[in-house]
Amino acid sequence: MYYVELLISGLASGATYALFAVGLTMVYGTFRFINFAHGELIAWGAYGLLLFMLPPLSLSFAAALAPALALSAIIALGTERIAFRPLRKKAAVTILIASIGASYVLRSALQLAFGGDLKSYPVAFEGTVDLMGVRVTHVQIAMVAAAAASFAALHWLLRKTRIGKYMRAFANNPDLAAIYGLPLAAVRIAVWVLGAGLAALGGVLVGLDSNLDPFMGLSGLIKAFAAVLIGGPGNVFGALIGGLLIGTAENLSTAVISPGYKDFIAFAIIFLLLLFRPQGLFAGRTGVR
């Protein structure tokens, strides 16, 4: 039973890693750079919810969720406009450094607004369900459900809607997309808003599960990055599998090694994948899929 519980909590955190990874992998697939500030969108989503739940607004959890996700999306669009768009013709490393700077700004702003100590939401979701003798928390169920719903919606969007096809087209062949005159502005907004919204949703779920910590973005970014590498940069559904794999690997590892090394797993995965299969475990083509 112990291992099953580890597996389930691993899948639950893996589901949030997958949500974190969507934006990172879509931005890489479409605009070809690693957004180091992506983690701060996770943290701002989590703290944004707190902001709307605390006085003076004092919204309910349900009512605060949408504005919290929107806040993250606005921050994402703002960083894109201010820090990344002026650099779009520069080397990927230049944009990476700019995104490192942007992450410092966003994290510091978070600390300025909320302080450096741990926080938690003024509501508690502490219930558990007994599934054939295995204890599963409500939050864990919410994590898996949110990820499942999000990826189903993403699948529909990317495959069936015009904007989704435009997104995939830009990731596949940006030159041809420009010759066809596909709407770059709309694609850019869609990529950033979707990525930030899902990252923020993941952040909220992590916040419900544990605490809000100003450095949660950084650790989320690392998990997301590992998930992206497993799935192959640009591959949205690869990132889902990547996230789930990392979550379960991390949790199961605590059965054999010191829990202090839980985070080590993600780093080791990043390192080994960059070394041996930078194109990801699943196929090698680029593009948002």
Add this chain to the structure above:
Amino acid sequence: MDYLLHIAIMAVIFMVFAASLNLQLGVSGLYNFGQVAFFAIGAYASAILSTGGAPIGLSMLAAIVVAALAGLLISVPLLRMRGDYFGIASLAFAEMIRLLALNERWATGGPMGIPAIPRPEWLGMAPTSLVQFLVIAAALAALALAGLGVLQRAPFGRTLKLIREDENVAMAFARDVKAFKRRAMCVSAAAAGLAGALWAHYLTYISPNDFTVQTTILLLLCLVLGGKGTIAGPILGAGLVMVIQEALRFLPLAPELGRLVAPIQGIVFGAVLVLLMIRRPQGLIGEMRE
């Protein structure tokens, strides 16, 4: 007076640290975002040895050697990657080192860190004053900076720049690109190890919290602000950043305002980094460019 000395010592240490990164990021085009790992390795090596009773001079020498070896070792996998992938992998490496420091309590003291690291004695008389430490640190730093400067101006540095600008041309003219990069990483790691050792002996206490991504970002700012690829750039950048950072600590502010200093400084530093990338990627002192 003491806080001026403190600022000076921190600046001197970071000058070496920034110059060490410059040999990779500036001169060789290796975007190492994990340089703090070598800083940490130097600090821990010297701290462990000296608290274990080894003479400080010997501990620091050993720290430099250990850091250089670590550089050599990690260069093997890292140099198989390019550009932003190299950057992320090096960052992952640094975080792995930090986790090791956090978890291997028997050697590093875990999260509690290593306290009571001795300061060097001054001509046999302990304890050393700040002035004396500054003299020692400045002398060692001057030596390291001069060494790095000489390398950069020598044909060695010119070849690194050739590789940075066009690896294919370098290969077409018989340069073993990987071997040159490996040497650059090794030397750079050694210098970072020296900076880390100095830092450990100055602060007399280290813990894994000192070696996070925050330090990496600060270092990156020093280098990019001053001007990567130049000799004076990292010295100027580290001087400026450390003076601002350390001086702010001594602002006579009420505690509720004092709490705001660090995040505001973070916002400013981060914004400067972004602005530099957009407006002046060559930094204050630019290399000769088109």
Add this chain to the structure above:
Amino acid sequence: MLEARNITKTFGGLTAVDDVSFALADTPITGLIGPNGSGKSTLFHCLSGFYGADRGELSLAGTPLTGLAPHKISALGIARTFQFARVLPFMSVRDNLLAVAPGQSGERLRSVFFAPRAVRRQERALQGQADAILEFLRLDPLSGTPAGHLSYGQQKLLEIGRLLIARPKVVLLDEPSAGVNPALIKQILKSIKELSRQGLQFFIIEHNMSVISQLCSRVLVMDAGRLIFEGSLAQAQKSQRVIEAYLGTGTHAAYS
């Protein structure tokens, strides 16, 4: 001297170089021509080690080169240029030459610190050489200018200067005249001829037939990855096979 046997290179399903064999033998300057996409540049990449050939052997004066890394092939005496000029734009014109000079002791860490005088002496000698080369190329007034400020043609000329200081045995030149104005083409041709008199052997990809006719006593013609012709340019111009490679065949259902 340079000899290639059965060189083959494929990408996915496409065979870019198909079983190519030749020897540069005694001709000082050999031309490599053929229509777009016929595999000339890919062949150059194989000869210089930038691509590992799937099949075939390479040797230089009997020394096998097959499978060697580019820098090793270069160290054995084969230098190359690339299709577009690739100077180091931020370095001075003179430093562009110094940076590629072979056998510099100052590239070794030990010498930099423990034999600084020998390093300096060698550096001074190289500087003398570089200045002489720049004078020969008539680039001496621009010696201190960043190479990025040079015109495209001057950059191509500077690439020839790099070959001069590197002193290889064989040079692979990829389109030396492309994008260069007529006056500078003359200067480039003159330099190539002078170098060839000094014993350097050239293998040149070039689309400008007047350049080929002025330089090359022999041409190799490629089409669709294969070597289809070997001989003088005049013979090539009469070869039906070569003409078809360049102009296509009009004998198809499309207009019948």
Add this chain to the structure above:
Amino acid sequence: MLLTVENLTAGYGARPVIRDISLDVGVGEIVAVIGPNGAGKSTVLRAIAGEIAPTKGRIVFDGREISGRSCAENTADGLIFVPQGRNVFDQMSLRENLELGGHQIADNRQLKERIERVLDIHPWMRARQHGAVHALSGGQRQRLALARIDLLDPALVLLDEPSLGLAPDAVGEIFSGIRAMGDRGVSVLLVEQNAAMALAISVRGYVLEQGENRLTGKGGELAADPRVQRLYLGG
């Protein structure tokens, strides 16, 4: 004239690639631009299409000056550019490629009808419409790229090296396809490496060398002109 180009000069950065190129394409005409490597043929097309900005000269399409207009604007006006090389979305399905090719048709139902029409013209496409494009042969991909013409009914098509890298059979099919376009009244400006084929289906040809127009003439006459061969091979 449907398209008139006068004294077009264009290039990349400071380096001009083509100088003073003038040419015409009449309604329903197939016109070829040929010349050896590095002559600047593709640059002519890219400048007309709006991919690069000309430094000098006039481009008049359908009675109005179009220099400086973007590719997308020209597409909307009935001038389509089919670039060489990677001219399909190879990670997407064939049908999705058609949908993207017709994205300017805002009405989904109308777009669907147009796609149906294309699939009627090319039955092999119907069979493979949901398959990924990277599984298609080079010739099939090229025909898919050209299917955008059936989709949008343009007045003029700019074709850049449609035969590049194709097997001989596929080249034949592509050229019959282009000829069929001309028969339907679509005008074509064709840049081709395979000069003999291109001239065989063109009413007029322009021969470029070193960025300049060296020869102009009727398709059939140029094909037999020994000067063309000299421009390619010297002598």
